[in-house]
Amino acid sequence: MANETIFDISQPNRIAHAQCPESGSLADLPPNCVRKTPPLIPEVSEIQAIRHYTNLSQQNFAIDRNFYPLGSCTMKYNPRGAHRVASLPGFLNRHPLTAASASQGVLECLFDLQEILAVVTGTDAVSLAPMAGAQGELAGLLMIRAYHNEQGDTDRDEVIIPTAAHGTNPATATMCGYKVAEVQVGGDGDVDLEDLKRTVSSRTAAIMLTNPSTCAVFERQITEISDVVHDAGGLLYYDGANLNAILGKICPGNMGFDVLHLNLHKTFATPHGGGGPGAGPVAVNNRLARFLPIPVVGFVDNQFDWLGEQQLPQTIGRLSAFMGNTGILIRALAYALMLGREGMVRVAEHATLNANYLAKELERVGFTLAYPNRKATHEFLVTLTSEAKDLQVRAMDFAKRLLDFGIHAPTTYFPLLVPECLLIEPTETECKEQLDEFVDAMKHIREEAVNDPDTVRGAPHGLYRKRLDEVQAARELDLAWSPPDDES
Amino acid sequence: MPFIPHTLRDVNSMLDSIGASSVEELFSEIPNSIERTQLMGIQRGVPEMEMTRRLAERAKKDEVGPCFMGAGCYDHHIPAAVWDLASRGEFLTPYTPYQAEASQGTLQLLYEFQTMMSSLTGMDVANASVYDGGSGLAEAILMAIRCNRKATSRRVLVCGGVNPLYVQAARTLVSSQGIELIQCPHEKGTHTIESLSGGDFAALVVQQPNFFGQLENVDAISDWTKSHNALLVAVVNPITLPVLSPPGEWGRQGADICCGDGQPLGIPMASGGPSFGFLCTNMPYVRQLPGRIVGRTKDRDGEIGYTLTLQAREQHIRRAKATSNICTNQGLLVTAATIYLSLVGLRGIQSVASACHANTTNLVNRLCRSDQIERTFSGEFFHEAAVDLHCDAQFVADKLLDRHGIVAGLPLGQVFSDLQSSLLVCATEKRTEQEIEHFSDALQECVADG
Helix, strand or coil: CCCCCCCCCCCCCCCCCCCCCCCCCCCCCHHEEEECCCCCCCCCCCHHHHHHHHHHHEECCCCCCCEECCCCCCCCCCHHHHHHHHHHHHHHCCCCCHHHCCHHEEEEEEEHHHHHHHHHCCCCEEEECCHHHHHHHHHHHHHHHHHHCCCCCCCCCEEEEEEECCCCCCCCHHHCCEEEEEEECCCCCCCCHHHHHHHCCCEEEEEEECCCCCCCCCCCCCHHHHHHHHHCEEEEEECCHHHCCCCCCCCHHCCCCCCCEEEEHCCCCCCCCCCCCCCCCEEEECCCCHHHCCCEEEEEEEEEEECCCCCCCCCCCCCCCCCHHHHHHHHHHHHHHHHHHHHHHHHHHHHHHHHHHHHHHHHHHHCCEEECCCCCCEEEECCCCHHHHHHCCCCHHHHHHHHHCCCCCCCCCCCCCCCEEEECCCCCCCCHHHHHHHHHHHHHHHHHHHHHEEEEHHHCCCCCCCCCCCCHHHHCCCCCCCCCHHHH | CCCCCCCCHHHHHHHHCCCCCCCCCCCCCCCCCCCCCCCCCCCCCCCCCHHHHHHHHHHHHCCCCCCCCCCCCCCCCHHHHHHHHCHHHHCCCCCCCCCCCHEHHHHHHHHHHHHHHHHHCCCEEECCCCECCHHHHHHHHHHHHHCCCCCCCEEEEEEECCCCCCHHHHHHHHHHHCCCEEEEEEEEEEEEHHHHHCCCCCEEEEEEECCCCECCCHHHHHHHHHHCCEEEEEEECCHHHECCCCHHHHCCCCEEEEEEEEECCCCHHEEEECCCCEEEHHHHHHHHHCCEEEEEECCCCCCEEEECCCCCHHHHHHHHCCEEECCCCCCCHHHHHHHHHHHHHHHHHHHHHHHHHHHHHHHHHHHHCCCCCCCCCCCEEEECCEEEECCCCHHHHHHHHHHHEEEEEEEECCHHHHHCCEECCCCCCCCCCHHHHHHHHHHHHHHHHH
């Protein structure tokens, strides 16, 4: 029972009649175009399918069930009201190529969101086209390339990225045909300014930065970094992954950034969906606005309309077949409307309050903060090097043991430069009691690590599955089900 | 203070614990030289009720009548249970399943998805999604270039029948890697191997049925591509695959990479997004496949379980050397598609495919009874077709929308300047006989006016 896939419960010729329209004739199809063997699609009743997937869902941790302090991912509450409005028939049933005259509702929503994001980021223009943060990064670097090319500055082939950066930053630079030049991060979590000065050159196209940084501290020398890179003719790219920490307090535009992306599935509370969808709008200052990816929404002749290649001839182009993840954009707008001006400021304040409180309480019960002399931002780093050395209980063991307490693991082993680390982000939507419960669980696990380390090293114990063999998964690749007879 | 649970007492006791006198003090590391945001122009927050009222008013404006538009996004029936299940908090609100033990539900579902998708396409393996059909084509092209180690060329031939919006997206996304996309013009709606230009190329992209709904001779195109030591990239609509020959079986060797958009599988049109892109290949190329992949394995007790695998391809491990920068994908839509395929089942999905074809055929036949309307191209079509109205198709489509609230189909002049009088139409299984009749009459009336 427990191991059954949907294919195991499938029976030949079982038909879900309520989902079968009347078949049509295929007699006019040329025989060579017709499929000869049917595909492996389940043959189950509706209730079998519903039970199967309901049962599967119950094997998941989720924000709606668990505290989820996953650093850098901003797992805050995803308002159901936003989900509901995006599912209204007018939005849900709209074909993407329907004429603008019959699409004023959705166009106005997108236009409003562009305006809000421009204000929040302190920039001049926004395109909502990118479908996730990584695609926003790609759009950003393509705009930077277009800008330098227009200036006749075609020798700039390097992007500077701190060693602690998100993996998407260097991967994006490569996809854009850039070389990656790494810059070191100092002992206090800030970029090593001297190393940066050695690294910038006439080959620097841009620097990609997150602020607060991936070390979970505010990059205090941001103005100096901005000056160093701009003086060398490079531009500043802001990775919006950590925008939740400063929402409504300060904005990337005022820190010297020229172009950035936002992760609406983080800062604007759209659901992560078990891996997506997200949305990664890009925002730019005036010198890059003409390169924005299309489509953009404009207000022309008293109606909202799409702006395409005709209106933006220097655009880097289209990133998806239609208009990115529109449904996610509507959810983000709904969230922004509910927050409003005063609500946005409180996001950053309470996210920061929660993180600083949690950091202090964990320190109080004996954990080591990676940057004890720094203020936490919306998140903070704990390092378990002494636990790993003295007790042979590693950060991953703590993470897995937390699952037994009904708490999702924090981000582990990121950034790489802090050994045995947990990156912990409580978000503003968690109450004090929940944070206290987390501290109790961590304290308990630490005591276990001393008295009963095997319990921690063998965790999780109370979940649907014990620790999974990832080595076997990669060595004996099993990526699709096949009938038992074929397996030998 | 929406969604923030803190009481004043909480805030004060937390500040006490931290040893700070105010929340503002927690931001003291931000240099004063950085100007504080004013949020000028952003209104005060409103409760859910008011937000819903405002957005419902806008949604109402976009409600229109029956949809005969396809062009990469289709109005299919979605069983009620699909989104009831996919909207459960346990599917809607988890992160990417990196913590396998806490994510077995999503992981097993993805494994089942990979199974259905690879079987539908006749390929060995599917990934757990990319963003959409357009970005999927870009990833397929980049992958083909990496896989074809023998090729000296970075040219990729793209058949003129491939969705032009996909090609536009792919052009943007591969533009900085020195890859040249060469468009091969179609001849009367399809491609013969004589019409495909030779020269050095690493891969060829063909779509079946193509953008015009026409059936290409994919067997001949596949064999011709292989004879040039190039890889074949297939673009397909998954709803057609229960009926049409799968890319893995095209010609003597089959396609090497298959991509497309999963929207027809239980995803609402929703302005085109979110949907999901799928990407399939055969085992020899699995390490070049971008995005997440789930593998079946065992846990410590020997029980079957699932985990993300081959992660050394991905950006969070491989950084600058990763196969792609993709991180967040379209997980929730894959969840919906997997549930859709299970609910509709094998017989259901075959019926949907054949019913779409029958309805479109019925529509085309009705339209072509008019003296002024005929098919733009001859030859077989499936599920979608171009009709020539012999007048300005944009004018007719606008009129149908204004007068009758009908989304008439895509005036092909929007994407092909030589097809100003053609309309690309499609009638899915959802369109009734009455709707088809009404559309057909209304269209003929508008054509007569045009």
